[in-house]
Amino acid sequence: MSGPTSGPPVTDQPAPIDLMNTLRADRHAIRDELTSPAALRDWLVRMTGEAFAAPRPAELVAARRLRDSLRLVAAVSTGDPRGDSTWPTDEVENALSVVNETASWRARTNLVLRAGRVLGDVVFHTSPVSAALGDVAHEAVEFFAGPAAQTLRPCCAPRCVLYFVKTHPRREWCSQTCGNRVRAARHYQRIRPQV
Template sequence: MDIAERGEPLPVELMNTIRADRTGLHDSLATQEEALGWLSAALPPAPDRVDLDRLRLLRDALRRLAAERTGDPREAAESAVPTRGAALRVLNEACADAPTWSSLRWAPGEAPVREIRSDAPPDRVLLATLAEQAVRFLTGPEAAQLRACLAPGCVLYFVRHHPRREWCSASCGNRARVARHYRRNRGTGRLLGT
């Protein structure tokens, strides 16, 4: 799924690179190519290569922190990072892994441009940027609106921008309503029109 389609903050989009459908759980960061595709959509320009293990570990740490924040009861959504302490270590280490600084580039006849500089490799800078955005998100006002989508089979998170929003997408809302209808009417004979 394209980053812009869902419209969630970048840390939530990273959490949602684990998704589920009828065939099971899927990882959008399963291969180097998939990860680079996701990164180029999320934070262009993407590096030529990324440390997949570190990227997935950061994603799993964010999922653990989101589960803690939301009281997520979903077993299928459980993170590979076992504790909040471990998740905090992963996040904080990623933030510190690539110190950056700003510089100003201003060519004659052009507008000034801010550039981010670092002595670290580009993939580490990218992971540090993702981690820093996650810290800002988790400590900012939107974090209070972070929700786990409790539709049947869903493992995604979303930010509740509207008070009536209960699911990550319209299709999850439909699945939840169908499941609720089925539970209410199961065994009564009303499902078959009898």
């Protein structure tokens, strides 16, 4: 992969995992797919199917902060062998605080009386973009606090920085591309003349 792409490399993942995977690696560097407010809007549209006004720059910062916090929570939860296996407690607690705080941005429905009828009225305490990020954070809280957290895996293919939910017992990598890369490297090691 030479640069950002329009779609996810790992499909059918929960929104928090998809957000974590907006950091990708190619042959040269780590690539951030959330490079602009427009990129954040496109990601939100892809995840929710809803239209959004252009996010404010502060919302882009909040989305990246949430993503980075989720990646740290995932690394701790999975014992991710790709990086440092010890994380300072204060960093982990800060990441958890970011996730919990962002989850509080969700829109909520209040019951109201209108024309003699009880109706639900959606109340935004933040912008629709921030509320959508709140939904993602809330989904992350439910994911990491529940049994689904046991299915989260780091992709351990060379140069891969992605996470995936293991949906099949034999699944080892985030995508066929990573699996092919690992198999090709193994094959090359077997047939390469020993020097």
